Every structure is written in structure tokens, then in C-alpha cells.
Amino acid sequence: MRYAMAVDTLKCVGCNDCVVACQTENNVPIGYCRDWIVEKTTGSYPELQLEIRSERCNHCANAPCVRTCPTEASHYAEGGIVLVEESECIGCKACITSCPYDARFIHPEGYVDKCTFCIHRVEKGQDPACVAVCPTHCMIFGDLDDPNSDISRAMATRKWKSLIPEAGTDPKVFYLI
Amino acid sequence: MSISMNRRDFIKIAGVGAGSLAFATPLFDFSTGEILAPDTIPGMYAKRTPTYCEICFWKCAGWVHTNQEGKIWKVTGHEDDPHSNGRLCPRGTGGVGMYNDEDRLKTPLMRTEVNGVQTFREASWDEAFTYIADELKKVAEKHGPECTALFTHGSGGHYFGDLLKAFGSNNITAPSYAQCRGPREVGFFATFGEGVGSPERVDIRDTRCLVLIGSHFGENMHNGPVQEIAQATGKGATIITVDPRFSTVASKSKFWLPIKPATDMALLLAWMHVIINENLYDQAYVEKYTYGFEDLKAHVAQMTPEWAYGLTTIKPEIIRATAREMANASPRVIIHPGRHVTWYGDDTQRLRAVAMLNALLGSWGRRGGFYNPEQVSFKMYPHPPFPKPKRTWKDAYPGKFKLASLALASGICDATVPTTGRDCSFKAWIVNGTNLIHTLPNQANTLKAIQALDLLVVVDTMPMEITGYADVILPECTYLERYDDIRVSAHREPTLALRMPAAEPKYNTKPAWWIAKGLAEKMGLGHFFPWENIEEKLDWELKQVGSSLAEMKRLGVKKMKRSVDDLYPMENLEDFEFNTNTGKIELYSTSMEDEGYDPLPKYKAHEEPPAGFYRLIYGRAPMHTFSRTANNPNLTDLMDENSVWVNPKVAKEWGLKNDQYLWLENQDGVVSKTPIKVRVTERIRFDSVYMVHGFGHTDKKLTRAYGRGASDADLITRVHIDPEMGGTGMRGNFVTFRFEAGEEVSS
Numbered sequence: 001m002r003y004a005m006a007v008d009t010l011k012c013v014g015c016n017d018c019v020v021a022c023q024t025e026n027n028v029p030i031g032y033c034r035d036w037i038v039e040k041t042t043g044s045y046p047e048l049q050l051e052i053r054s055e056r057c058n059h060c061a062n063a064p065c066v067r068t069c070p071t072e073a074s075h076y077a078e079g080g081i082v083l084v085e086e087s088e089c090i091g092c093k094a095c096i097t098s099c100p101y102d103a104r105f106i107h108p109e110g111y112v113d114k115c116t117f118c119i120h121r122v123e124k125g126q127d128p129a130c131v132a133v134c135p136t137h138c139m140i141f142g143d144l145d146d147p148n149s150d151i152s153r154a155m156a157t158r159k160w161k162s163l164i165p166e167a168g169t170d171p172k173v174f175y176l177i
Numbered sequence: 178m179s180i181s182m183n184r185r186d187f188i189k190i191a192g193v194g195a196g197s198l199a200f201a202t203p204l205f206d207f208s209t210g211e212i213l214a215p216d217t218i219p220g221m222y223a224k225r226t227p228t229y230c231e232i233c234f235w236k237c238a239g240w241v242h243t244n245q246e247g248k249i250w251k252v253t254g255h256e257d258d259p260h261s262n263g264r265l266c267p268r269g270t271g272g273v274g275m276y277n278d279e280d281r282l283k284t285p286l287m288r289t290e291v292n293g294v295q296t297f298r299e300a301s302w303d304e305a306f307t308y309i310a311d312e313l314k315k316v317a318e319k320h321g322p323e324c325t326a327l328f329t330h331g332s333g334g335h336y337f338g339d340l341l342k343a344f345g346s347n348n349i350t351a352p353s354y355a356q357c358r359g360p361r362e363v364g365f366f367a368t369f370g371e372g373v374g375s376p377e378r379v380d381i382r383d384t385r386c387l388v389l390i391g392s393h394f395g396e397n398m399h400n401g402p403v404q405e406i407a408q409a410t411g412k413g414a415t416i417i418t419v420d421p422r423f424s425t426v427a428s429k430s431k432f433w434l435p436i437k438p439a440t441d442m443a444l445l446l447a448w449m450h451v452i453i454n455e456n457l458y459d460q461a462y463v464e465k466y467t468y469g470f471e472d473l474k475a476h477v478a479q480m481t482p483e484w485a486y487g488l489t490t491i492k493p494e495i496i497r498a499t500a501r502e503m504a505n506a507s508p509r510v511i512i513h514p515g516r517h518v519t520w521y522g523d524d525t526q527r528l529r530a531v532a533m534l535n536a537l538l539g540s541w542g543r544r545g546g547f548y549n550p551e552q553v554s555f556k557m558y559p560h561p562p563f564p565k566p567k568r569t570w571k572d573a574y575p576g577k578f579k580l581a582s583l584a585l586a587s588g589i590c591d592a593t594v595p596t597t598g599r600d601c602s603f604k605a606w607i608v609n610g611t612n613l614i615h616t617l618p619n620q621a622n623t624l625k626a627i628q629a630l631d632l633l634v635v636v637d638t639m640p641m642e643i644t645g646y647a648d649v650i651l652p653e654c655t656y657l658e659r660y661d662d663i664r665v666s667a668h669r670e671p672t673l674a675l676r677m678p679a680a681e682p683k684y685n686t687k688p689a690w691w692i693a694k695g696l697a698e699k700m701g702l703g704h705f706f707p708w709e710n711i712e713e714k715l716d717w718e719l720k721q722v723g724s725s726l727a728e729m730k731r732l733g734v735k736k737m738k739r740s741v742d743d744l745y746p747m748e749n750l751e752d753f754e755f756n757t758n759t760g761k762i763e764l765y766s767t768s769m770e771d772e773g774y775d776p777l778p779k780y781k782a783h784e785e786p787p788a789g790f791y792r793l794i795y796g797r798a799p800m801h802t803f804s805r806t807a808n809n810p811n812l813t814d815l816m817d818e819n820s821v822w823v824n825p826k827v828a829k830e831w832g833l834k835n836d837q838y839l840w841l842e843n844q845d846g847v848v849s850k851t852p853i854k855v856r857v858t859e860r861i862r863f864d865s866v867y868m869v870h871g872f873g874h875t876d877k878k879l880t881r882a883y884g885r886g887a888s889d890a891d892l893i894t895r896v897h898i899d900p901e902m903g904g905t906g907m908r909g910n911f912v913t914f915r916f917e918a919g920e921e922v923s924s
Contacts, residue, residue: 019267021270030811031814137408
């Protein structure tokens with residue numbers, strides 16, 4: 001089992017629904033977010049391109065945050081989902097410094113917080129909240145080990161990229177381009 | 178998919194005592210009779226109650242999830258709802274912020290004077306009702322009940338509308354007509370004998386080519402079309418976007434036409450020229466259904482792409498290529514009518530041209546074009562007949578706006594400013610859920626009208642600029658805390674949707690139905706609201722259409738069958754009688770001609786920005802609705818101010834840097850009340866600037882929105898009135914940059 005997510009940049013309109021759905025689903029305090037939107041314009045008027053992406057923790061298979069965590073609070077859960085065990089986190093921020101994607105933050109209660117791929121929903125066979133809410137259906141979540149999963153099929157048929165591949169983190173969030 | 182729980186998560190779940198039982202057995206709440214479904218937070222049982230969203234007017238149906246303590250946790254879309262298809266937009270998802278906003282209006286307030294200074298004091302509902310009833314009685318005795326008006330933009334408006342009608346006035350208006358989609362309805366009605374309606378009857382799902390003129394779906398987050406655009410493009414549909422700004426949807430388009438603003442009519446006429454001259458139109462459809470084709474052909478004969486190029490700056494070969502792109506997709510093509518179309522004052526005529534282009538391509542009444550919507554025929558709870566008013570707002574405008582089918586918010590506002598030639602100026606306003614200071618153009622005029630009133634009652638959930646001018650403020654509870662009318666809007670299939678309270682109203686706030694009924698009783702008009710409570714009313718109405726309140730509480734949305742199988746009534750050139758003078762689609766409009774308006778749309782040159790000024794274009798952001806969401810904690814967290822988009826060439830000329838704050842000053846010397854941040858971007862033409870509407874609040878009670886960004890409404894002082902229906906064209910304002918505040922900075 002290797003959980004992964006693909007975000008279709010051709011469909012994403014950057015509406016932030018994924019952000020607010022995550023915030024309400026996971027009771028993320030106002031002022032913090034576990035996912036966010038990046039918009040990148042290239043070219044000059046009138047020859048322009050715009051790429052819009054919904055970004056989050058990449059749930060890397062070779063995660064620097066897990067390696068640097070002194071208390072093993074950052075760990076791999078089933079399917080490669082990277083989680084933080086709040087009770088074991090001492091808030092030292094080593095993981096925050098080591099993450100090339102800036103995906104982690106200190107929760108006001110003192111521990112490090114980030115995207116969980118909504119593991120509490122995934123356990124029940126539901127999609128993560130961001131995937132379930134997206135009006136354009138631009139996100140696909142599933143198991144890369146299952147060749148018939150929607151995500152495996154999308155990765156096989158579409159052109160894609162991952163972010164900062166040179167960091168060698170083996171990210172599990174992909175962008176269809 | 179399943180996942181075996183690891184040690185850590187198992188502890189989390191077991192720690193709150195739910196365990197595996199939660200997944201197997203729904204619980205039954207004996208107090209309410211509702212099934213309690215175990216929901217998604219581990220160990221937390223949640224109840225869900227049906228609602229439909231009030232954050233915008235798409236009114237998506239959804240579920241409000243409450244946790245064990247009865248606290249509202251989240252709102253999600255209703256899977257059976259054709260408006261949302263189970264997915265709300267960011268505003269709907271963040272709707273819970275409207276409920277949680279601690280800046281909400283909390284109790285009735287009445288204007289009073291302390292030591293010569295006007296202020297609000299808290300009042301009881303009874304006290305507020307008594308005052309309003311007395312003041313309205315005085316207005317009626319002195320001027321007649323017709324001198325009262327209701328401005329409304331929200332679900333509660335129906336109850337206040339009934340109150341007003343019972344009182345003897347039918348001056349009930351929503352800014353969504355003359356400030357928004359009115360010209361579209363009139364232009365399409367003149368052509369097809371039917372309007373576009375809301376939700377728009379556009380069959381984007383099955384289209385092959387979608388043409389957007391100034392519509393920026395994705396930023397304008399109307400849920401249905403945004404979903405269907407993603408669906409259609411996924412199936413290979415192409416998009417042609419005409420916009421001076423490289424909008425989000427422009428970036429998804431095969432063609433982006435960065436048109437010179439205010440020249441859209443030239444492009445539309447040139448497209449018709451190409452489609453007719455190259456024989457690209459749907460000949461069988463045009464022959465069977467339309468009236469006046471030869472007139473149109475002659476009318477556009479000289480309107481070549483080369484002619485339009487000089488006006489629009491769109492190259493002739495692009496005009497031809499896009500016309501052919503549409504024709505290739507015909508009849509599964511949509512030249513989208515848009516929604517906020519009050520731009521230049523000739524908007525009804527422009528929307529006529531849009532309608533005519535659709536007719537030439539045979540898309541009206543066809544799959545992938547425009548479908549025929551159906552709604553449940555719904556009977557309201559009976560009440561005694563309303564008295565017949567002796568005057569209406571139209572009497573203030575003899576011989577004008579002859580095609581207006583609804584009351585004009587701006588017209589009533591203008592007719593409130595006393596003039597000698599009129600026997601009745603409006604004396605009392607009830608304003609429900611619309612911040613007229615930001616909604617109507619020409620703020621100085623709106624304030625002049627307000628000063629002339631004997632009574633201004635504002636019913637709202639939030640303190641807004643308009644509440645600051647009220648004599649009495651009545652705090653409405655949010656949509657998550659109240660019942661409203663059953664939603665019966667038209668769609669591909671008719672549906673019913675229920676909104677019911679998911680929680681008790683916070684503070685001393687009340688639902689619109691309760692406020693209107695209470696006021697009616699105080700005014701001696703209680704017999705027009707003959708039901709005991711809202712549940713009795715809704716249950717009676719639902720039973721007339723084969724449902725019940727109990728059933729709707731369980732279902733939330735009830736899908737009904739179409740009464741006639743005519744979703745695409747012209748799909749195979751079936752016989753059809755259009756609701757026009759000729760019974761045909763009128764390319765040449767006889768109704769326009771009869772009223773003395775142009776039967777065929779003409780290109781008119783509009784004023785251009787003076788040197789050093791830029792056309793002010795405004796629009797939407799996906800996480801906000803007008804100014805009403807500007808203080809919502811969840812939504813301001815996503816976007817808490819607007820910026821002014823400036824082309825890099827312009828920025829260089831003025832020495833502007835990204836993120837620098839400045840003020841905007843318009844052609845009449847009016848300066849924005851608040852400064853705005855600069856966004857230097859290639860995504861806008863050099864002759865225009867762009868900003869998102871709804872920011873720049875000056876009411877300090879809005880702690881998150883106060884002073885954030887600037888208001889385009891401050892700068893829209895010049896209005897071009899649509900002669901056919903009174904729409905207020907607002908895109909004829911020009912701004913320049915200013916590096917210090919204006920003289921009148923609001924405190």
C-alpha cells in the first residue's frame with residue numbers, strides 16, 4: 001500500500017475550497033493551514049501561462065522530517081502516510097527546518113501539525129476532505145500499488161511532475177500538467 | 178479501501194471511547210427522531226441537518242454536521258442536489274464562519290441621541306417592533322403605504338415582501354436586477370420569449386465550446402458552472418474567453434481574446450458577420466425558428482472582422498478562427514450570457530447580440546446549449562388577498578425603462594431623493610441582507626436618499642455600512658440557525674430543498690419569518706401570516722406537492738420527475754411556439770421596435786479613459802460574496818484584502834512596486850476611502866486596472882474587514898443607465914493613482 005495524491009493543474013482553479021475544507025474538517029485553528037494554493041504566471045502579455053496548484057505535505061517516502069525527528073513523533077503510518085504524534089512532539093522544529101516544502105507549522109498548542117491525508121477518513125474508505133470537496137474534481141487520492149486505482153491510471157496516462165525532485169525525498173504528491 | 182490501524186491511531190480512537198462499534202451501529206436520538214450517523218472525526222458522533230447555503234445565491238443544498246456537544250462543526254454538500262452535486266464551494270464550506278463570527282449583530286438596536294451625539298442603544302424586540310409599526314403608520318397616513326420600499330437580497334426577503342404587500346406597497350426590489358443580471362433577462366426575453374433565470378439554463382456539462390465574455394468562472398465561484406466547466410473540458414470541450422484580464426478561466430481556454438474594454442458589441446457583431454457570410458449558421462434551425470434573418474444579414478454586412486479589429490484590438494484572423502470554432506461545435510455551443518452584465522448602459526442590446534449569436538448557432542433548446550429548466554409548481558400557504566397599491570415605483574419614471582420586468586433598486590433609491598415634479602418620494606425603507614452603500618453605484622446619491630427618509634430599518638446578520646445609517650437594526654440569525662422557505666429553483670430536474678436550524682440562534686437574533694410575522698402582528702396585519710409557526714407553514718406547503726416536513730428533514734433534497742420530457746425542446750427541430758410577438762426567435766426584435774428601441778443591436782463607442790487614467794474593472798474572488806463575507810473568520814483567513822492589478826508597463830511609468838499601498842482617485846476627483854495594495858501583473862491590459870469587489874469596509878465593528886483593501890463602489894460615481902430597463906452600467910469609471918489619502922477619510 002502506497003498512498004499518494006495527484007492534483008490536476010489543468011482543472012484546479014485555485015478557489016481555496018481544499019484549504020477551508022481541511023480547516024473545518026480537522027479543526028485547524030484560524031490563521032493556520034495544512035494545505036494551500038500556489039499560482040505561478042509565466043510569459044508576458046498577451047502570451048501567458050498560469051499554473052495553479054493545491055499544495056500540502058508530500059508524504060515523502062524518504063522524509064527528512066522523519067529522519068530528523070529526535071523523539072520519533074514524526075513517523076510513517078500505514079500506506080506511507082507521514083504523521084506527527086502530538087503527545088511525543090517536543091516542538092523542537094527540526095522537522096520544520098528540514099522540510100523542503102514548508103509543509104509544517106507549530107500548532108498553538110505547542111506541537112507540530114501538518115496534513116495527515118485525513119487518515120481518519122481514509123481508514124473508513126473516504127477520500128481526504130480536500131479531495132472530497134473539490135468542485136472541479138482536480139484531486140485524486142489512492143494507492144499507487146494498485147494498478148487499477150484512479151491515481152495509478154492517471155499517473156500512467158498523464159504527464160506529471162513532483163515538486164523539488166532534486167531534494168531526493170521521493171514525494172507522494174504529484175501534479176498532472 | 179481499508180487500512181489496518183496502527184498503534185497510535187488506535188489509541189486516539191479508543192481514548193474517547195468509540196472504537197469499532199461506532200462504525201457499525203448508527204444511534205437513534207429519541208428526542209428528535211433523527212438518525213445519528215457516526216461521522217468522520219474519530220470517536221465523535223455527529224448529527225447532520227439539512228440546509229441550503231446562503232453565502233451566495235446559488236443556494237447549494239448541504240448538510241450541517243454538529244458534534245456531540247451540539248456545536249456546528251462543518252457544512253458539506255448534498256449528494257442529491259443538482260446545484261452542488263455533493264460539493265460546496267469555498268464560501269459554502271466556510272459558511273460556518275458566518276455563524277461563529279463574534280462581530281455579528283446580537284440584539285435589536287435603536288438610534289438615540291446622548292448629549293447631542295447619535296448612537297445606538299439596545300432594545301427589546303417588542304420595543305423595536307412598536308417603534309417601526311408607529312413610524313410606518315405615520316408614513317402611511319401622511320404619504321400612503323406605497324411610499325415604503327423593501328430592498329432585499331436573501332432568503333428572508335419573501336417574508337418581508339409579504340409584510341410590505343400586506344401593508345399596501347409592492348415596491349420590493351433586489352439589486353440583483355438593475356445592478357446585475359437584469360439586462361440579460363430582458364435581452365434574452367426579447368429574443369427567445371424567455372429569460373435565462375438562475376441557476377442559468379446553460380448545459381455546460383455537454384457543451385463542446387463555451388464562450389465567456391467577461392465571465393470569470395473559477396474566480397466567480399458559482400458552483401454548478403465551475404463543476405461543469407471542469408467536466409466539459411475533461412471531455413474535450415474548448416473555451417473561448419473574452420476578457421481584458423487573463424482570468425483563471427482564460428488560462429484554461431483555447432483562445433484568450435484580451436479585448437479593449439467597452440467594445441464587446443463590435444466583436445459580437447463581427448462574429449455574426451463571419452457566421453452569416455461564411456454560411457456557418459445552423460440553416461435548418463434559423464429557417465424554422467427565427468424571424469428577421471435577412472434584416473440581420475443586411476445589418477451586419479459591413480461589420481467585418483477588419484472593422485472590429487480597429488475597435489476591439491482583436492486581430493481579424495482570431496475573430497474568424499473563434500467564429501469557426503463555435504460553428505464547428507454547433508449546436509453544442511454556448512455563448513454564455515454572463516450574470517453581472519451592467520457595464521456600459523447599452524447592456525440589454527449587448528445581451529440581445531449574445532442571444533442572437535446563440536440563435537444563429539442553434540444552441541437554444543439544444544443539448545450542450547441551453548436546456549429547458551423545470552421547477553416544482555409550489556403553492557404557498559394561503560393568506561387573505563393583499564390590498565392593491567395605488568402607485569408603484571414605475572410612476573416615478575413615466576415613459577422610461579419600459580422593458581423592466583422587476584423593480585429597480587437604483588430607481589427606488591433615486592426616487593427617494595425628493596424632487597418637485599413627483600407626488601410621492603419614498604419615505605421608509607426596509608433593507609434586508611444587502612449593503613446598499615456598497616451595492617448601489619453613486620454613494621453620494623444613496624446617502625442623499627437615506628437622509629430624506631423618515632424611517633430606515635435594516636435587517637441583517639452583520640453590522641455593515643448600511644446598518645450605520647439605520648434608525649432600527651433588527652439582528653437576523655444566520656442560515657444555519659433558521660428555517661426559510663423551501664428552495665424550489667428550476668434545474669434540469671425539479672428538486673425541493675429544506676433549510677432547517679442546525680443550532681439554536683446565537684445571541685438575541687431571530688429568523689426572518691419570525692421578525693416579519695411579529696412586525697405584522699404589531700402593525701395589525703397578523704392575519705396575513707395565518708400560520709402558528711414556520712413548521713406548520715412548511716409542512717402544509719410540502720404536503721401539497723406530495724412531501725412533508727418530516728420527510729424533508731430526513732432527505733434534505735427531494736428529487737422530482739420532470740412533468741414533460743422536454744429538456745431539449747428543439748433538439749430535433751420539433752415544432753415550437755416562442756413567447757414573442759411573432760412566435761419565433763426574434764433576430765429582429767418587434768417588441769424592441771414597438772417600444773421605440775433599436776430592433777437590431779448597434780455598436781456605440783463608449784468613453785475612453787483620459788490620459789493617466791485607467792478603466793476600473795471589478796470582479797469576484799472565489800472565497801468571497803460581495804461585501805457580505807468580508808468579515809467571515811474562515812473566509813478572511815483565505816483572503817483578507819483585495820489588491821489593484823496593474824500592468825507592468827503602467828507600473829513602470831508610475832514607479833509602482835508590488836505590495837505598495839496607494840489610493841485610487843476617479844475621474845470625478847473621488848478618492849478611495851482606504852488604501853489598496855498594488856499587484857503588478859502581466860495578466861491585465863495596460864488601459865485597465867482590476868480589483869475584487871467587496872472590500873474597503875469602513876465600519877469599525879467589522880474587526881477583521883475594517884480598513885482592509887479598498888472599495889470599487891466608492892469609485893463608481895458615473896453611471897450609464899440602460900434605457901430599455903434601467904440597469905446601472907458601472908464600467909465607465911476611470912481611476913488614477915494617488916500616493917496620499919483623500920481629504921474625507923472616514924474615521
